[in-house]
């Protein structure tokens with residue numbers, strides 16, 4: 001089973017919920033895999049505090065032109081939709097940061113002047129903390145290609161056991177890549193007009209992907225009731241409410257998880273897992 005924790009915008013408490021769910025799940029399951037797919041700014045490791053046990057470099061394929069074979073026909077640059085290979089005075093020039101590794105330019109190159117080479121985009125770090133395996137994608141600075149790295153992180157999902165995905169914020173391609181195979185999505189938001197606006201977008205994405213989802217509201221009491229009203233109107237379950245509690249904010253700023261420090265919240269997180277488990281079981 002895979003649960004993705006997503007949010008229409010950053011800073012809503014997505015990682016707080018993903019890491020605490022991993023901790024509570026580790027009390028119930030033999031093994032839990034937490035996949036940090038927020039590859040531009042992964043920070044689950046701060047809260048999980050595991051031991052790094054391995055790392056894996058992630059490369060994508062990009063074209064390289066053999067000038068001795070190139071006839072300067074321009075077919076490659078005409079083909080590339082991303083302007084990642086362009087003809088400058090007839091000579092093809094590759095802009096590797098813009099390449100989406102589709103392989104098309106090498107296919108259209110009749111003289112076979114293009115071959116593919118590895119281009120590093122990031123690294124996957126593997127941590128172990130008790131029963132939790134934390135698998136973290138970390139995008140190289142300046143690399144715009146987060147979906148292939150997210151895809152590489154997700155290859156380490158263990159479908160036989162419980163996986164929790166900490167998805168990137170927003171509603172664009174990296175989010176889709178992170179959540180598209182999940183069995184259930186928790187959309188984290190805050191009770192504010194901005195929170196509601198981004199939640200509506202995240203709900204649209206989840207519905208388009210035909211996913212089961214629920215909402216988790218963080219910092220309840222700090223804003224208004226628009227998110228609650230919206231969920232009621234749209235018939236969206238609210239699976240978790242975390243109050244605007246100064247103690248939680250202090251724990252977060254010190255890189256500590258809620259569970260283990262504030263036992264009064266344990267039951268709420270246990271119930272999240274139980275409710276999701278029941279929904280998935282009932283639909284099988």
Ligand code: SF4
Pocket residue numbers: 065069070071072073074075076077092108109110111112113114
């Ligand atoms: S398609 Fe091949 S031969 Fe034509 S310009 Fe590109 S690299 Fe050169």
Ligand code: SF4
Pocket residue numbers: 062063079080081082083084085098099100101102103104105106
């Ligand atoms: S591999 Fe695809 S995206 Fe990259 S340069 Fe070639 S055609 Fe463009």
